[in-house]
Amino acid sequence: MKKIFGILLLMVMALVIAACSSDSSSSDDGEDASASEGNDSEEAAGSDGDGGTVEIFSWWTGAGEEDGLLALIDLFEQKHPDITVDNAAVAGGAGTNAKAVLATRMQGDDPPSTFQVHGGAELNEGWVAADKMEPLNDFYEEQGWMDKFPQDLIDLVSKDGNIYSVPVNVHRGNVVFYNKQVFEENGVEVPTSYDEFIEVADTLQDAGVTPLALGDKEAWTATQIFENILLGELGAEDYRNLWNGDIAFDDERVVAAAEKFKTVLGYVNEDHASRNWQDAAQLVGDGEAAMINMGDWAKGYFSNDLNLETNVDFGYFAYPETDGDFMVITDTFGLPKGVENPEDVKEFLSVLGSQEGQDAFNPLKGSIPARVDADTSKYDEYGQDAMEDFNNSNLTPSLAHGSAAAEGFVTKANQAVNIFVTQLDVENFINTLKNAANEL
């Protein structure tokens, strides 16, 4: 009940945002990346399997974000020339703008044909709990997918025995990418513990290099650092228990994590608040900063946009103290209730969930396929390492990317982090998180 209330609140907030903006689908710096080749009459007609439009709603626009999606759309268009694709992406990392636009549309019974949603709480406590999604169990059976996705992922997109979306990928959130030349020039090695990380950061800072790049114009990038520190302090099991409500936010290990977060924030670039994640990652690419903690969509950005080579120009390691853990972020797409041409949408989901679709999307996106039977030769060393780690690690849900807790809590946590980054007040931070825990 509390969760449903949280969703209603989110929807009301989204309506207010939409009312303040003359064109919500191209809000702020969020250009509308619509690539519709359709025409209105076709769109209005809709269809069951022949000639309608599939509107794909995501936040994958621009650098490091859209290459995978465009490859997937290309593949779909080759297979279904009769179906028109409307790429309705709204820019803004981690769905900062897109989620508000989506909420407005869902509230107005105007769902996109399909939309990007993280597996876990964002899907299940959000749109499924609000009764906005069609179950896809029969579709999974028809496609022969029940043994093609790991059970852990199927669980993340299921509620009360029904499956509600199709995972296209798995991103890892607890990765630190680093500039190899900067490490070499400063004689530092990959740190294997928090203390070593601090030693490395001190050496770099003394040499005039920014140790850790941060771009928290959107607060989720800092929340991501905090969740990784939490994982390191609590270990995988108790990190999960935090989101179940079994561990309190004033647990001494959570307080210790906040203290470490404060220390780590002492090593970031001064202009962090004016940068987005790509601008921050670019500091590492250019050698102005040494490291960045970022989900491995940054790997797509380094390879595709900055033309950097894996293990030559940049290297990577698990966030200190989280080796053996894998912070899971899975982007998924489902079938909203009330779309005009569900059969066309299912054709898209069928390609997105196919081996071919996943192997077109993921090598460009920096993620690994959600399916168990990918063609590993299509992935570079980073992708192959990530696949191996996924199979051999404790899997933990990301807070910053919607899997660990419902949207109401994520919003409050991002706000708390945003304030913490400037005030560095551990007590206040812990109290705010504790007060927000009733949203879990």
Ligand code: GAL
């Ligand atoms: C995440 C999403 C990723 C990537 C990232 C940055 O929430 O799962 O696919 O797009 O945001 O925008």
